[in-house]
Amino acid sequence: MASRPLSLAILGATGAVGRTVLQVLEDRDTPVKSLKLLASERSQGTVLEFKGEELPVEPLKPGVFQGCDVAIFSAGSAVSREWAPKAWAEGCAVVDNSSAFRADPEVPLVVPEVNPEALAGFRAKGLVANPNCAVTPLLVALQPLHRAAGIERLVVSTYQSVSGAGQKAVEQLEGEAHALMNGAEPDAPHQIPYRIAFNLVPQIGAFVEGGETEEERSIAAESRRILGAPGLRVSATAVRVPIFYGHSWSVNLATGRKLSAGEARELLKQAPGVKLVDDLKERIYPMPLLAVNDDAVLVGRVREDASQEHGLALFVVADNLRKGAATNAVQLAELLGEKYL
Ligand SMILES: NC(=O)c1ccc[n+]([C@@H]2O[C@H](COP(=O)([O-])OP(=O)(O)OC[C@H]3O[C@@H](n4cnc5c(N)ncnc54)[C@H](OP(=O)(O)O)[C@@H]3O)[C@@H](O)[C@H]2O)c1
Incomplete structure (x- = not known):
């Protein structure tokens, strides 16, 4: 069964996973009715492209999930804990990429190729957890x-x-490798606890x-x-x-x-x-x-x-960033649309 066109939100749209979600939606040609891009106040004024169209990135605020069917959250555990219940209260189911709910027995933890039947349990909290990218x-x-x-x-x-630790870790490896290849002392590590270049x-x-x-x-x-x-x-x-x-x-x-x-x-x-x-x-x-x-x-x-x-x-x-995070999340959103929403 094909997914009906979904009204989607991507929270953390400017991050490593969020940007990949956008790319995966395009590559899979997922039927999308509308798309809302969300991030922190820091991203005010940022514009991202989806299927040739420029979309503004909006900050999180009450009411932002109204009219959305599914939101894919990739903004860290603290944001998920606070905003996933609010999204469901506004009628929007959440596919969560963070670790906040992975151990919660009331939240299904799903890999579509392995245990798709578990998705049926999403209604308990309006949530499905995307497993760890190492899993x-x-x-x-x-x-x-x-x-x-x-x-x-x-x-x-x-x-x-390093991209498994977010965009800042990618920048750490880039900066360290560039410095070392140019005979300079790299900056102190800021995302991974030690120097990661050549280590x-x-x-x-x-x-x-x-x-x-x-x-x-x-x-x-x-x-x-x-x-x-x-x-x-x-x-x-x-x-x-x-x-x-x-x-x-x-x-x-x-x-x-x-x-x-x-x-x-x-x-x-x-x-x-x-x-x-x-x-x-x-x-x-x-x-x-x-x-x-x-x-x-x-x-x-x-x-x-x-x-x-x-x-x-x-x-x-x-x-x-794809099957470890974004692709699995998009597959889950599609499955929700096909079977449950
Ligand atoms: N990287 C991976 O391979 C991977 C795999 C599976 C799961 N995950 C999980 O996915 C989540 C995101 O990871 P990432 O690697 O994409 O991190 P990232 O590159 O650091 O991106 C973080 C995103 O969250 C947004 N954000 C941060 N604080 C926020 C707030 N208070 N309100 C609204 N938006 C906020 C950021 O927006 P601004 O740009 O505005 O700061 C950015 O869009 C994490 O929970 C991570 O554990 C990552």
Whole structure:
């Protein structure tokens, strides 16, 4: 069923995710009846382009969501907590990109290729949460393997690009790389806690009890919830890398029944949202370079892991701003329009 034309709002339209939402709406040719762009007071006077038309960016104020069907929020958790209930009170459902509601059992957390049925629960709070950008593409790749053979244990290391930490982190890497290549001392880091140019930072989010980070904890919790696998054992290490766009995952897993590498490749080839990029003779495998601006999740280096029973290893890459954030959010808005509004 096609989505009826939606009256949409994009909150955080001037940010890294918000701008990508605009691009994804154009690329998917999502039926849009009207579009409202919202950001902070700082963006007063800013104009953004959509389908050749210039649209003004408006500040948030009461009543702004009236007449909108769906708002895609990408302005951080504090803004979402305050404004999502107000939007729903004005009759507008919210697709939220922040982490504010991802752990709320009354708010569905949805990847359309994995658990679309969960979207039905959005009416409890007029909200659906978009999962963490380190989770959505990973689960698009894992779902076909989980469905076929039951994943029991998952060990994952992430290689997350700076755009995952917002536009200011992109500027930090640009500034540092430019300074270092010109023999100058870079400015003190302002978004990622250490210099990221020519470096790696094995901390994303604050540390929690036991030594994990919030990011690593949400990879585990969100994977269990979305796959419907409460007993899944997960060990995650999340690392920020000096790449502008594209997150990668080194994945090692153990399944309940044996899955050969050939079977896994066949399943991945047919899975919605997945592109199998795996031809060793031709040295073809997923890389961020290949994933940028693609909505697909690239999977390759699929091989059996002989160090454990029923072990498999793979490498996954996706554009964090597209399938990791904007594309999934737009798909959710479309699904709301098709089925529920
Ligand atoms: N980057 C990713 O890969 C990614 C992936 C998934 C989820 N997310 C989440 O999406 C959200 C946005 O991330 P981002 O990377 O796009 O950040 P960003 O580039 O820093 O953009 C933030 C946006 O929020 C707006 N904003 C900030 N404070 C506001 C306020 N008080 N009222 C209204 N608008 C306000 C900003 O408007 P101004 O320009 O006016 O300041 C800007 O449009 C965050 O919650 C983030 O965790 C990001």
